[in-house]
Amino acid sequence: MIRKADMRTPVQEITWAEAGDNRIFLKRDDLLPYSFGGNKVRIGLAFFENMKKRGGDAMIMYGSPRSNLCRVLASMCCESGIPAVMVSSEEDSEEPVHSFNAAITGHLGTVVLPCSKKEIAETVDRAFSLLRKEGRNPYYIYGDRTGTGNEAAAASAYSEAYEEILEDQNRLQVSFDYLYTPYGTGATMGGLISGAVRHASLKQNPYIVGISISSRSPERASDVLTRTVSASLAEQKLAFPDAPDRFFRLESRYNAGGYGLYNDEIEETIRKMLSRNSVPLDPTYTGKAFLGMIRDLRERNVKGKNILYLHTGGLPLFFDYLNFDHESAG
Amino acid sequence: MIRKADMRTPVQEITWAEAGDNRIFLKRDDLLPYSFGGNKVRIGLAFFENMKKRGGDAMIMYGSPRSNLCRVLASMCCESGIPAVMVSSEEDSEEPVHSFNAAITGHLGTVVLPCSKKEIAETVDRAFSLLRKEGRNPYYIYGDRTGTGNEAAAASAYSEAYEEILEDQNRLQVSFDYLYTPYGTGATMGGLISGAVRHASLKQNPYIVGISISSRSPERASDVLTRTVSASLAEQKLAFPDAPDRFFRLESRYNAGGYGLYNDEIEETIRKMLSRNSVPLDPTYTGKAFLGMIRDLRERNVKGKNILYLHTGGLPLFFDYLNFDHESAG
DSSP: OOOGGGOOOOEEEEOOGGGTTOEEEEEEGGGOSSTTOSHHHHHHHHHHHHHHHTTOOEEEEEEOTTOHHHHHHHHHHHHHTOOEEEEEEOOSSSSOOOOHHHHHHHHTTOEEEEEOGGGHHHHHHHHHHHHHHTTOOEEETTBSTTSOBOHHHHHHHHHHHHHHHHHHHHHHTOOOSEEEEEESSSHHHHHHHHHHHHTTTOSOOOEEEEEEOSOOOHHHHHHHHHHHHHHHHHHTTOOOOSOGGGTEEEEOTTSTTSTTOOOHHHHHHHHHHHHHHOOOOOTTTHHHHHHHHHHHHHHTTOOSOEEEEEEOOOHHHHHHHHHHHHHHHO | OOOGGGOOOOEEEEOOGGGTTOEEEEEEGGGOSSTTOSHHHHHHHHHHHHHHHTTOOEEEEEEOTTOHHHHHHHHHHHHHTOOEEEEEEOOSSSSOOOOHHHHHHHHTTOEEEEEOGGGHHHHHHHHHHHHHHTTOOEEETTBSTTSOBOHHHHHHHHHHHHHHHHHHHHHHTOOOSEEEEEESSSHHHHHHHHHHHHTTTOSOOOEEEEEEOSOOOHHHHHHHHHHHHHHHHHHTTOOOOSOGGGTEEEEOTTSTTSTTOOOHHHHHHHHHHHHHHOOOOOTTTHHHHHHHHHHHHHHTTOOSOEEEEEEOOOHHHHHHHHHHHHHHHO
């Protein structure tokens, strides 16, 4: 299985005319060398190690059928002989989703319990019962049945990865003014903020901007983020900062209507990124947030800055998108 | 665009019960950080640089609709503003092929000229005319209209990569007894042999075994290989060795009937590799040749050896396979 020592990803400068005279760099976490890559490789490993630390011997995870995290955790559990149950909720969109992530997760022997978004807690209970009946001590990645309590473990991955980004700055001799990231569950962005707060005394800390990819309200998104950052900092015996705005902001204007939804401009962004840089994006996370970043830079009149975009991966979703495109085209 | 300096891939030891007490290592060239990875990233870059060296400003390539090489070259040309024409021949199998490689190549603006296998030379001529009419100086990757003459450029990539494998041995403190590779066009295996001959004086040269994945006859395969190795060695001012068997052998028994064809045992190999090691294989190249290697080790009673398998990638083909699986199942 992948170890932390294997996790170091390249930073690549790309050309992007629409970004004006800002320099755009990609942190290629899509290339993490395990199970098709992506930020969830770092986060999945943090959960997996947290499970072992707590004496767990069975994994319960939650996600949509498109979930990258569940696919990565399914890989880790399958390799290690750990039984895995996925609580899988339906999506915002009404069409049935063909998802390579779901196909791979299924191939890897994870038991899937489908449910509506209102039945998540009950279904998590059911997963616990199933595994306990088999004599197992199950671990639920998000903590209690309502999905709270384990924010520190989730955030620890990118709190640590923040160190790598500081090293990237030194190696490349570039100071990143902004660090943009897709915002979904808050684990990635929360971790990055925790890292930035830990290094608050440094001059070259990039300002973190999260682009929300779902319809979660700004208030709720901000609550989740505060709870995540606080938990991560508490574990490091650090206090939540007085003026958190100094470290980050969250943008909810670029979500294209909700999780899994996208528009022509996002599709054009995916095509352009492939043509110009041979880098795959997807419409759910990375393409949507990249476009959000470009629009945000323009609307705020940002010029002449060094921008790092965290490419959080999810390669199977790129192939889902190509499939869909193929089917629509006939 | 990717540079040679970015090309260094990990070696990973895997568990594979059917290999007995042999240790199995994967050289993860599927993780080459460009355009979905694979051996064709190294080979494509060698062609692309050869084109520039010869003053070419347009690319003609040839391959099946499943071609990984054409997809990589399409990426390089698209990024660099070089017009690209692909001569695309039909396959052995009679069913129409849905191929992500073809979809990506199309997205990248490559002009595709379909033809039968008997019309390749005429279609290459047509590609030359098309591009010359536009005032271009086209470069055909395989040399003349019959597809010969450029073997040295093709082989140079893995002749150089051989150095990396020797470094891997030193770094890991493991001496590889055998180096297995899928054999298709001969460019990869021919390059490796060229590297091995260059280092003939070393004690720790692994013995190279190619597993043919197509129905090319052993005689023809051997001819192609000899021509490729000779061309590569000539360019380095080295002679073809007197006893080439000392360096390699070619196995044609594990081709499952021909290019693109596969069987239950190959499918089982793909599933096992995903479950045990989270490594994707495909039925056309890497899964077929990996199974061929395991069978070859058993049939030759190889025991207690260190085996390096060159994972030549082709990730889009893994997703083609999942698609097919999905359609059959549903």
